[in-house]
Amino acid sequence: MESMRTSLNVSEDILEEFDETWQAEGLDSRSRAIREAMQEYIEGHSQLEEVSGEVVAVLAFDYQHHEVIHDLHSAQHQFQDVIETMSHTHQGEWCLETVFCHGDAARVRELVYRLRDFDGVGRVKTMLLRSTAPANPE
Numbered sequence: 001m002e003s004m005r006t007s008l009n010v011s012e013d014i015l016e017e018f019d020e021t022w023q024a025e026g027l028d029s030r031s032r033a034i035r036e037a038m039q040e041y042i043e044g045h046s047q048l049e050e051v052s053g054e055v056v057a058v059l060a061f062d063y064q065h066h067e068v069i070h071d072l073h074s075a076q077h078q079f080q081d082v083i084e085t086m087s088h089t090h091q092g093e094w095c096l097e098t099v100f101c102h103g104d105a106a107r108v109r110e111l112v113y114r115l116r117d118f119d120g121v122g123r124v125k126t127m128l129l130r131s132t133a134p135a136n137p138e
Contacts, residue, residue, distance in 0.1 A: 018030075018033065021033075044126070047128055048109055048112065048126055048128065049109070051105045051109075051128060051131050052105050052106070052131075053104075053105055053131060053132040054102070054103060054104060054105070054131070054132040055101070055102070055103070055104075055105045055108055055128060055129075055130065055131045055132070056101070056102050056128075056129040056130040056131075057100075057101045057102075057108050057126060057127060057128050057129060058098060058099070058100055058101070058126075058127045058129065059097075059098070059099040059101060059108075059111070059112060059115070059124060059125070059126055059127075060096070060097070060098050060099075060124075060125045060127075061096075061097055061099075061115055061121055061122070061123060061124040061125065062091070062094050062095065062096050062097075062121070062122040062123060063094065063095055063097065063118065063120050063121040063122060064093060064094060064095075064120040064122075065090075065093075065094075065095045066120075067118075067119065067120030068118045068119070068120035068121060071118055072097075072115075072118070075111070075114050075115065078114075079107065079110075079111045079114070081103060081107060082101045082102065082103035082104065082107045082108050082111060083099055083100070083101055083111070084100045084101065084102050085099075085100045086098065086099050086100070087100075094122070099111075105131065112124055112126055
């Protein structure tokens, strides 16, 4: 495997937390921790990309209420065919939302991408619970 040196910009707070985490886990270097984090990211996105058929999934995301609430309400109505229920809580200036989805994988994937498009949304985490079709049909 060929290695490539790269650089990236990260806030000091995130870098400190990252360093504390990988060191507490006993990894031998920041580079190894970043490689593992990248691999987990790729695996998580690949799973969402490759699944087809009917799925059950949970989407969890945080957002700044005042920046995106109207757009979020619009998206929720647009995707009511796959959104079964939602849970909402406040954490200071941020809101946390959990969306329980059931339906066509392509529609759930489209919802995830739509949520990630909003600047006021911090992150969207997806947990695929069940799929009726294999991830790689052959």
